[in-house]
Amino acid sequence: MRLGGVLRCRSVIKQQYVPQHKPVLSDDIKRxxxxxxSKPNILVLTGxxxxxxxxxxxYRSEGVGLYARTNHKPIQHMEFLKSTNVRKRYWARNFVGWPSFSSTQPNASHHALARFEREQRVQAVVTQNVDRLHTKAGSxxxxxxxxxGYVVKCLSCEYRIDRHEFQSILSMLNPVFKDAPSMIRPDGDVEIPQDYIDNFQIPECPDCGGNLKPEIVFFGDCVPRQRLxxxxxxxxxSDGLLVLGSSLLVFSGYRxxxxxxxxKLPVAIVNIGETRADHLTDIKISAKCGDxxxxLFDFKSK
Structure with missing residues (x-):
């Protein structure tokens, strides 16, 4: 396959997770x-x-989100804490999905936000995502x-390890664990057969023997108080909030x-479809973030 065909194929694969949407209006972009x-100290919230x-x-987009593609639900915090089998299942699937998940690259919206920060048009980005794409883009x-998802921590002590380094440890413990399917989830998890999970080996914390967990706030867990x-x-x-790509159904974002x-500060939202906060917005644009x-502020093309 020629390079052009490869690039088109990759583009199609990326777009398969984008819900159906209408073209954005130029007046909306201008607005x-x-x-x-008028608000150079805006705070950005991304989903x-x-x-x-x-x-x-x-997770939730109609037809293309995780809930529409599979019956499996996201990992629950208490299940992970209580069950060895749940921890084994999570780490087995995360191990298989990690190479693809960690190699994902930021898109034009991530790069634009990094540019806005350099131009002092936004204060900061608060992201609900665990993919580090904003950091990769330069924010x-x-x-x-x-x-x-890029840090692993012990649940019983202060031990922490980079996820790439942890992947090497998992590879040594599971040398024949390969060629599994690789449907990525938003947290880097994938769908794999049960026999892979049953034979998967996970290490204990080298400092205290405790259980290891990604530094992700799983469903049912609480965001650390200091972070809030x-x-x-x-x-x-700030002088307002710009929400990008979030339905705001999770309360930590809606809060x-x-x-x-x-x-009494203004809120603008760019998201395909309805959000939990549509009734609170000053500007709502139902469109793809990349459109x-x-x-915005792309004066070279104007």
Whole structure:
């Protein structure tokens, strides 16, 4: 296959996780640009919808999200804590999905936000994603609301290890564990057969023998109090909020919108379809992030 064909194939694969959407109106882009020009200290909140164009599916989008593609639900915090089998299943699937998940690259929206930060058009990015794509794109002031899949920690002591290094340890413990399917989930998990899971070996913490977990806030767990306080201060110091690619159905994200409105600050949302906070917005654009964000302040093309 020629290079052009390969690139088109990759593009199709990435777009398969983007929900159906209508073309964005040029007036909407202009309206959002004017909104941001008047608010140079805006705080940005991003959700899974900003990463679907990089090939990482979200959970809830109709027809293309994880819930529409599989009966399996995201890992629950208490299940992970209580069950050896659940931990083994999680790490087996995460191990298989990691090479693809960790090699995912930021898209035009991530790069645009990094540019906005350099141009001092935005204060910071708070992301609900665990994929580190904002950091890869060059954003410096990023708060990972739900943690990161790139760090592994012990549940019983202060031990921490880089996820790439942990992958090497898992590879040594599971040398024949390969050629499994690789349907990526938003947290790097994949679907694999049960026999892979049954034979998978996971290490204990080398310092205390405890269980190891990715530094991700699983469903049912709580965002660390200090992180919430830091974000609340960022909202207080901002002049508004821009939400990108989030339905805001998870309360930890919706709470940031409520905090913003409590301060009587404006909120703008770019998201395909409805969100939990549509009734609170000053600007709502139902569109793909990649059709909107990279075109903002792109004076070369105007």
């Amino acid at each position: 959002l640009e004017e909104f941001l020009l 899974a919808g900003i990463s679907t164009e990089s090939g990482i599916p979200d 410096k002031n990023v708060v990972e609301l739900h943690g990161s 306080d830091d974000i609340a201060k960022m909202v207080y110091c 940031i919108v409520l905090q913003t409105k409590d301060l 909107v964000i990279p075109k």
